[in-house]
Amino acid sequence: MRRGWRPILVGGAVVAGTFALAQAQIFEPSVPAAGTVSGGDVYVGETVFERECASCHGTGGVGGSPGPRLVDSGLDTREITATIEQGAGVMPPGLVTGKDEADVVAYVVKIASP
Amino acid sequence: MPLADVSETYADLVTAVFSSTIAAKAWLATAAIVLAFVQVTTAARMWGRLRFLPMRGPIVARVHRWSGRIAFLCTLPVFFHCVTILGFRTPDTRVAVHSLVGTFFYGVFAAKVLIVRDRLLPGWALPVAGATLASTLGLLWLTSSLWYFTNVRFGF
Numbered sequence: 016m017r018r019g020w021r022p023i024l025v026g027g028a029v030v031a032g033t034f035a036l037a038q039a040q041i042f043e044p045s046v047p048a049a050g051t052v053s054g055g056d057v058y059v060g061e062t063v064f065e066r067e068c069a070s071c072h073g074t075g076g077v078g079g080s081p082g083p084r085l086v087d088s089g090l091d092t093r094e095i096t097a098t099i100e101q102g103a104g105v106m107p108p109g110l111v112t113g114k115d116e117a118d119v120v121a122y123v124v125k126i127a128s129p
Numbered sequence: 130m131p132l133a134d135v136s137e138t139y140a141d142l143v144t145a146v147f148s149s150t151i152a153a154k155a156w157l158a159t160a161a162i163v164l165a166f167v168q169v170t171t172a173a174r175m176w177g178r179l180r181f182l183p184m185r186g187p188i189v190a191r192v193h194r195w196s197g198r199i200a201f202l203c204t205l206p207v208f209f210h211c212v213t214i215l216g217f218r219t220p221d222t223r224v225a226v227h228s229l230v231g232t233f234f235y236g237v238f239a240a241k242v243l244i245v246r247d248r249l250l251p252g253w254a255l256p257v258a259g260a261t262l263a264s265t266l267g268l269l270w271l272t273s274s275l276w277y278f279t280n281v282r283f284g285f
Contacts, residue, residue: 019250022258026240033212034232040216042136042209058214062151066281074148074284 055114060122063115071106076126081105090127095120136214143206147285154210155274156285157203162270164200165263168193172259201238204266208235227272230265237262 065074071082078084081104090098099116102108111119140150147153171193173179184192211231219225241258244250 019254022240022243022247025243026236028236029239030233030236033235034217037212037217037228037232040213042139042213043216058150058210061149062277062281065149065151069282074152074282075144 055117055119055121057118057121057125060118060120063111063119064122067111067115068119076123085123086126087129088127089129090123092120092124095123095127139206139209139214150210151277151281152285154207155277157207158270158274161200161203161207162266162274164196164203165266167196168200169259169263171196172256176256200266204234223272223276227269230268230272234262234265234269237265 064072064076068082069075069079071079072085073079073082076085078086096116098106099111099119100108102110143150143153147156170179170182171184171189174182174184174189175193182189217228217232219228237258241255241262244254244258247254
């Protein structure tokens with residue numbers, strides 16, 4: 016084998032290994048500690064939350080204006096889903112829907128657990 | 130330790146410094162891209178370009194090596210989060226491009242490290258490998274950190 020192929024072969028093996036690891040997602044949080052009862056993804060929900068909710072509820076849900084603190088609030092999946100879908104106070108209904116809603120619910124359940 | 134606890138521990142560690150795990154990824158990737166810029170400029174200096182830079186000889190080489198090492202360390206938490214927690218995803222073009230390019234990143238890195246150590250390869254191999262690695266990191270930064278800073282928030 017010509018010497019010049021070695022970096023390409025090793026690099027290719029690393030790419031294949033990375034892809035296999037990414038497919039396995041070995042450290043993906045599992046049910047139920049991560050709050051995936053709603054079928055949402057905690058880590059994707061974190062991004063959606065930061066984009067759609069953090070301006071009122073604060074980064075990471077620590078509380079802001081006018082959104083109340085969500086961290087350690089003890090809210091469960093049903094309460095969070097109802098608030099998102101029906102709104103509460105100045106919070107309009109349906110701020111997030113579909114997959115985004117499920118992901119946000121999963122994330123909020125996680126940060127709400129005391 | 131159960132696998133789920135690993136991601137919980139990781140999240141706890143990261144959020145002790147940053148507001149969220151996503152923010153941590155965005156800033157660590159930004160540190161890596163800044164150091165990659167140092168890598169490219171010092172490499173160019175070593176290859177006889179950018180003569181206006183005051184550094185020369187062994188100092189340039191040392192800065193090049195250490196900026197590369199620190200940049201690599203900065204990418205490790207990002208790798209852990211992206212690959213072992215989020216995995217390969219294709220919900221939209223940005224994430225698909227990020228996943229695809231991210232899969233290749235450490236392969237390109239490994240090839241570049243081997244090329245650095247192989248003095249029998251043609252002279253163009255190392256600059257091409259280095260430029261490919263820097264471009265790969267640049268594309269990853271554009272499809273993640275820049276998106277986060279412009280679409281989510283700019284802050285720690």
